Amino acid sequence: MLSPDQVVEAYFLEARHQLLEVAALLDRHDAAVAREGRGAGPAAAAKLAVLRQAIAALGDDRPVQERTVALLEIFARI
Amino acid sequence: MQIIQPHYHAIARTAQDYERMAMSGVVAVAEPAFWAGFDRLYPETFIDYFRQISEFEPTRAAQYGIRHFCWVAVNPKEAENPTLTREVLKHFPEFFAKPTVLGVGETGLHKATKNECESLEAHVELAMKHGQLVLIHTPHLADKAHGTKKVLEVLAGMKVDPERIWIDHVEEQTIRPCLDAGYWVGFTLYPITKCSPKRAVDMLEKYGTEKILVNSSADWGPSDPFTLQECILEFRRRGHSLQEAIEVFHNNPCRFLGQNPKFDIKPIRVETLVEAAT
Numbered sequence: 001m002l003s004p005d006q007v008v009e010a011y012f013l014e015a016r017h018q019l020l021e022v023a024a025l026l027d028r029h030d031a032a033v034a035r036e037g038r039g040a041g042p043a044a045a046a047k048l049a050v051l052r053q054a055i056a057a058l059g060d061d062r063p064v065q066e067r068t069v070a071l072l073e074i075f076a077r078i
Numbered sequence: 079m080q081i082i083q084p085h086y087h088a089i090a091r092t093a094q095d096y097e098r099m100a101m102s103g104v105v106a107v108a109e110p111a112f113w114a115g116f117d118r119l120y121p122e123t124f125i126d127y128f129r130q131i132s133e134f135e136p137t138r139a140a141q142y143g144i145r146h147f148c149w150v151a152v153n154p155k156e157a158e159n160p161t162l163t164r165e166v167l168k169h170f171p172e173f174f175a176k177p178t179v180l181g182v183g184e185t186g187l188h189k190a191t192k193n194e195c196e197s198l199e200a201h202v203e204l205a206m207k208h209g210q211l212v213l214i215h216t217p218h219l220a221d222k223a224h225g226t227k228k229v230l231e232v233l234a235g236m237k238v239d240p241e242r243i244w245i246d247h248v249e250e251q252t253i254r255p256c257l258d259a260g261y262w263v264g265f266t267l268y269p270i271t272k273c274s275p276k277r278a279v280d281m282l283e284k285y286g287t288e289k290i291l292v293n294s295s296a297d298w299g300p301s302d303p304f305t306l307q308e309c310i311l312e313f314r315r316r317g318h319s320l321q322e323a324i325e326v327f328h329n330n331p332c333r334f335l336g337q338n339p340k341f342d343i344k345p346i347r348v349e350t351l352v353e354a355a356t
Contacts, residue, residue, distance in 0.1 A: 013219075017270045024277045031284065 085293035149183035157197035183213025267305035275309035
């Protein structure tokens with residue numbers, strides 16, 4: 001199995017890439033809102049809210065459960 | 079759709095990539111000189127490499143109906159050996175005379191050291207003296223913002239024509255100052271470490287399509303020439319027209335590279351034919 005250092009070194013760039021994709025999605029949404037002068041409809045807004053909850057959950061340094069479990073439960077709400 | 083791949087390290091790829099690119103509409107590739115994965119020691123090694131990309135590689139591409147063009151440079155990763163750089167630079171003019179060499183590239187910065195900056199200056203100066211185009215590499219990841227700023231500072235201190243300079247691998251935090259200074263910019267699509275196809279389309283929507291080139295580089299590292307086609311699909315999927323896609327992925331390379339008359343592929347326009355009823 002991998003050491004803590006190996007885990008970070010092996011997956012850092014991939015995680016960086018994935019987080020940038022999420023950031024780009026949120027920027028893309030904001031640009032669309034600015035362009036169209038209106039926000040997302042109820043169904044899309046609910047999905048966006050869930051994404052934001054998931055992002056917030058990732059920032060927890062001492063989660064009570066595994067982060068993947070927490071995110072799957074958050075995503076199960078929609 | 080006809081596509082031009084303006085930054086492609088063909089010698090690191092298989093003939094199968096040429097075949098698949100040809101089947102997907104690629105009509106031309108341009109190959110900048112690249113780092114070999116280790117620091118070369120001898121000027122002659124570079125000379126043979128330049129011969130490979132300017133003489134042999136066009137014949138390999140031609141088997142699949144693809145035009146192959148190239149650039150010559152000492153890669154910034156090898157700029158820490160100024161004596162070697164100077165020796166190699168002496169041979170550039172003989173390659174400028176070859177029918178498929180478009181200019182000097184990819185020069186640029188890696189860690190933005192003093193030697194790298196001097197090498198960049200020497201490359202750009204030689205290109206300008208010989209009326210050549212320039213392709214500039216900007217650093218990766220954590221070095222990106224600082225290195226790009228340094229590239230712009232070096233260029234600002236020289237007498238250059240920004241229209242003939244392409245600053246490559248720009249991302250969201252570096253695109254604006256490069257465009258504002260009048261240079262062409264390139265998005266390089268990599269699976270993980272550079273720009274993604276979706277982010278590239280975001281930037282095209284934000285900054286417009288003028289003076290922007292999109293490429294997938296595709297070298298010997300983790301890379302995929304078809305991230306370019308993935309980007310075209312994403313662009314079209316968001317509702318941009320076929321002609322708009324052609325403007326970005328075919329005509330813009332024609333406009334920049336075509337400043338060197340050796341690149342004779344012209345911009346194209348799609349047209350609906352009105353046929354007489356029978």
